[in-house]
Amino acid sequence: MSFKIAIIGAGSVGFTKKLFTDILCVPEFKDIEFALTDISEHNLGMIKAILDRIVEANNLPTKVTATTDRRKALEGARYVISCVRVGGLEAYADDIRIPLKYGIDQCVGDTICAGGILYGQRNVPVILDFCKDIREVADTGAKFLNYANPMAMNTWAAIEYGKVDTVGLCHGVQHGAAQIAEVLGAKSPGELDYVCSGINHQTWFIELRLNGRPIGKDELVAAFEAHPVYSKQEKLRIDVLKRFGVYSTESNGHLSEYLPWYRKRPDEITRWIDMSDWIHGETGGYLRYSTETRNWFETEYLQFLEAASKPIDPAKRSNEHASHILEALETNRVYRGHFNVKNNGVIANLPQDAIIESPGFVDRFGINMAAGITLPEACAATCMASINVQRMSVHAAIAGDIDLLKLAVLHDPLVGAVSTPEEVWQMVDEMVVAEAAWLPQYAHAVPAAKERLAKSKVKTREWAGAARRNVRSIEELRAEKAALKQAG
Missing domain, CATH: 3.40.50.720 (NAD(P)-binding Rossmann-like Domain)
Known part of the structure; x- marks a missing residue:
């Protein structure tokens, strides 16, 4: 080919x-x-x-x-x-830094939230x-x-x-499935069959079978609480499982910022997160990780180049969807995965225009979604809150409408749990001004936003967040890698 x-x-x-x-x-x-x-x-x-x-x-x-x-x-x-x-990373730093001034503590900040x-x-x-x-x-x-x-x-x-x-x-669905397979004692992830559906980063394992045997909520909760690592790293995720009855695909830190309940007060944040790795809820965790990764790669580039001389091992092919989709389309070897597409009736209790993430099959005829799914009501309600924010955000981005943008941010679940309308209006002005170089559709709105900021009396605070770690130097990263290698 x-x-x-x-x-x-x-x-x-x-x-x-x-x-x-x-x-x-x-x-x-x-x-x-x-x-x-x-x-x-x-x-x-x-x-x-x-x-x-x-x-x-x-x-x-x-x-x-x-x-x-x-x-x-x-x-x-x-x-x-x-x-x-x-x-x-320059604009991303403002995505984390500016909302913190208004009390909004994000772990990742790349899906919804401010x-x-x-x-x-x-x-x-x-x-x-x-x-x-x-x-x-x-x-x-x-x-x-x-x-x-x-x-x-x-x-x-x-x-x-x-x-x-x-x-x-x-790849959130694959990672979540691997966790579930592990806590249930599966010998391989392939022993777990599941239906996972919702929206990206808020997909839910609504049906689970291990070697054909149905797995219920109580068994799954007990398995996670008994796990020596996940019981500490996924506290928030386990709490949502207990209350909703189904497990979320998304990591502890990611899930925490899509909901209005767990990051609304600084003293509550530390109760629900784990600082062993950024993904479990650290303030600005992914920004720190991305900065360290970039610095590490730049410094250690020759090692990456040397590693590229090794033969490709098909047994180490990853579970990223792209290669499997292309293989199915081009060779007709059928692939089952979870894909983000327009809903169009795939999930019965979510809007038709929403972008959903749900199971589908790929062959030479294309991506064919499994239709007729109904989410548990609590899952659908949580997804709906995000979908409404996403819809307004897309429309604002297309039109360059700063008023609609402010309404989108105002309706975000975590922002609404933390900030007043006056704070949201000023925060959006500040973010649009700070990121103007990448927001051409808002160029007409920047002068007025600057004027409002100059006259504003809304108070802010300089704050690193509830659980912040400093970016590690290359020397620190090398020392930690060496220590892990010696311990392993």
Whole structure:
């Protein structure tokens, strides 16, 4: 087979390498072309060198090109994969820092909440640019695989306004299933059969079977509470399981910021999180992790390049959806996964226009969703709160409507639990001014926002958050890695 895959945001080096090696685990794909594009020539150079080394080491005919000219990369592409972070870590830092001034403590801030909504405002115009290029220069009927957050908003914009065949992809379901299999004592994750449905980062395991035997709430709660690690790391997630009756796919820290109950007061936050790793609820945890990862990669690049000389091992193919979807579409080997698509009746008690995450099957006819799912009422209610925020956020991003943007933030569950309307209005003004370089659709609103900020009397505070860790230096990371290696 010979076709072209374009990867936008390929400068996300580690993730691009994973997608690349996964795809090349499919024997029929050795003759394809990968076209890498990014705004950073530096990052493009690094990832191309790594991928070229992999091709050479495995004696493959695979073609790899790299360019900052996105349209050139997209020309004739059958598949386009996006893993962009618009604004990079600079804008992301403001997504965390500014809401903290108003008492909003986020762990990740990339889906909803104040940070995720502003992230969406930066992404949506860029996603529409991608879609325009795909329509104009990519292969007819090209499929757009979006890995970038905020998943629902980006996918919503691409389908509704970009008019491109789009699917959103995430790995939260796989990670949650692996946890459940482990606590139930499964010998392998494959022993667990499940139906998981909802919206991205708020999907719910509504049916579980271990080797064909149904697993109920009480057995699952007991299994998690008996686990020596998860019982400490997933306290909030277990509490939601007890109250809702079903387990959430999302990590302790992520789930905590989509709900109005667990991060509303600083003294409550530390009760529900665990500081052993960022993903369990640390303030700004993913920002710290991302900063450390970038610094580590830049410093240790030669080691990553050397590791690329090893043969590709199909047994180590990851459970990221992309390679499996492409394999199913191109070879007709059926793949079952969980995909982000427009609802259109798949989940009966969620809106038709919402972007849902639910089971589907892929073959040469495309992605075919399993319809007729009804979520438990509490799960649907929680999803509905986020969907309403997502819808307003997408519409605000398309129109550059700062008043609708403020209403979207006001209706966010955690923001509403913490902040007053006056605080929300000022916070959004401050975020739009701080991130103006990445928000062209709000250029007309920035001067008035600056004037309001100059006259505002709403009080804020400089605050690091309820559970903040400092970014570790390269030396500290090396020492910790060495200690772990010695202990293991």
